[in-house]
Amino acid sequence: MITQRFLGKCRKLEGPIGALAGVLIFVGLYLGLVVSPADYYQGEVVRIMYVHVPFAKCAMLAYITVFIGSCLYLWKKDPIIDNFSHAAAGVGVFFTAIALITGSIWAKPTWNTWWTWDPRLVSFMILLLILIGYLMLRTFVDDKRKEATYAAVLAIIGFVDLPIVYFSVEWWRTLHQPLSVSMRGVSIAPGMLKPLLFMAIGTSLLLVYMVMIRTQMLYLQYLLEAKRGGLLSNAEGMK
Amino acid sequence: MKLGERESLRIIYFRWAIVLIILGAIGVLGYLRYEKEVAAFSTEALLRERPNQVVRVRGTVVPGTLIKGELESVFNLEEGQTEIAVRYIGKEDDNLRELKQMVLQGIFDPNKMAFSADKISPNPHYGFILAAYLVSIVPLVFFLFGMERKMMMLSILIKEEKGYQPEGS
Numbered sequence: 089m090i091t092q093r094f095l096g097k098c099r100k101l102e103g104p105i106g107a108l109a110g111v112l113i114f115v116g117l118y119l120g121l122v123v124s125p126a127d128y129y130q131g132e133v134v135r136i137m138y139v140h141v142p143f144a145k146c147a148m149l150a151y152i153t154v155f156i157g158s159c160l161y162l163w164k165k166d167p168i169i170d171n172f173s174h175a176a177a178g179v180g181v182f183f184t185a186i187a188l189i190t191g192s193i194w195a196k197p198t199w200n201t202w203w204t205w206d207p208r209l210v211s212f213m214i215l216l217l218i219l220i221g222y223l224m225l226r227t228f229v230d231d232k233r234k235e236a237t238y239a240a241v242l243a244i245i246g247f248v249d250l251p252i253v254y255f256s257v258e259w260w261r262t263l264h265q266p267l268s269v270s271m272r273g274v275s276i277a278p279g280m281l282k283p284l285l286f287m288a289i290g291t292s293l294l295l296v297y298m299v300m301i302r303t304q305m306l307y308l309q310y311l312l313e314a315k316r317g318g319l320l321s322n323a324e325g326m327k
Numbered sequence: 328m329k330l331g332e333r334e335s336l337r338i339i340y341f342r343w344a345i346v347l348i349i350l351g352a353i354g355v356l357g358y359l360r361y362e363k364e365v366a367a368f369s370t371e372a373l374l375r376e377r378p379n380q381v382v383r384v385r386g387t388v389v390p391g392t393l394i395k396g397e398l399e400s401v402f403n404l405e406e407g408q409t410e411i412a413v414r415y416i417g418k419e420d421d422n423l424r425e426l427k428q429m430v431l432q433g434i435f436d437p438n439k440m441a442f443s444a445d446k447i448s449p450n451p452h453y454g455f456i457l458a459a460y461l462v463s464i465v466p467l468v469f470f471l472f473g474m475e476r477k478m479m480m481l482s483i484l485i486k487e488e489k490g491y492q493p494e495g496s
Contacts, residue, residue, distance in 0.1 A: 114353065122360050136460075186466065193458050193462065308482060315485065316488065
């Protein structure tokens with residue numbers, strides 16, 4: 089019942105959400121690469137912010153999705169919720185890896201190093217390792233129910249890292265700049281805020297779109313395996 | 328593969344062709360902006376070509392040569408083995424420091440072998456910007472395209488499985 093309702097909603101909403109995400113990202117890229125001004129201290133290289141920051145936000149949103157999905161799975165035990173968490177973890181690995189790589193590229197001209205053992209960077213790297221561990225764990229267990237339960241428990245334990253990632257720039261002295269947009273206000277020029285907002289909303293919608301597509305993909309994969317398994321057992325029974 | 332399925336795949340390819348065209352257009356606009364507002368001569372190219380118009384030149388501020396004033400600063404700029412003398416007339420800039428890579432806009436005087444600048448800015452590091460955008464956008468496009476295509480193929484396979492009956496049944 090949940091499965092049919094969820095998949096029905098996905099099929100209905102995926103088109104408009106994907107299209108809106110595409111438009112916002114294209115506008116954000118145009119504003120970020122062509123229109124927005126250079127930073128006084130960093131110069132043109134500040135344009136890396138328009139991909140790095142939204143991708144990092146999406147990485148954290150993806151992990152929140154995995155966490156919520158995992159809690160719901162342990163409560164409801166519905167396979168589609170597990171597919172949803174599994175999908176978000178796959179997408180999360182992608183966004184986390186890209187955020188780390190673009191951050192490293194940005195660090196070289198601004199900090200004069202590709203990598204430093206800074207709390208924000210290290211906690212973000214741990215987030216990537218947790219997500220990779222989550223996906224690897226799923227390949228080691230044969231029983232689908234056990235696989236989903238173990239993965240959900242790992243995701244819930246790993247969630248401890250997320251507040252550390254977010255607040256690391258406030259809790260410790262770090263090289264990484266503090267939050268530009270927070271409850272205290274906005275400390276970024278309007279000309280730079282606009283493309284950043286377009287990119288942030290666009291990539292967040294893209295994350296939703298990707299999780300929807302991937303959830304359906306995992307469900308179809310499961311369905312195909314089940315069908316093939318059924319056919320094989322029928323054929324074996326006939327021998 | 329049935330006609331409807333082939334049509335669905337064609338729609339996916341068509342949609343992604345449009346995405347690539349739009350991304351290409353944004354890339355071209357970004358490049359044109361770079362050529363118009365950021366691209367600069369190296370000190371070596373400046374001495375070789377000796378342009379007699381307003382140009383941009385990039386290089387590193389040579390340590391020990393910088394004398395800063397409120398409205399005028401002098402220093403030497405180098406890239407590789409070539410060094411030129413620079414006189415910057417304009418407001419004092421925090422970015423103007425020894426060993427800092429800068430881009431200067433102004434006129435080169437070949438007789439004095441000196442450059443008079445009226446605008447300065449930090450090195451744009453365009454290679455890093457290009458790398459960051461390529462590293463994020465290219466895999467994103469592949470990832471999304473791969474996901475959509477795989478979902479379509481799975482739907483087709485499931486439909487085909489429905490029609491399949493094991494031999495001897």
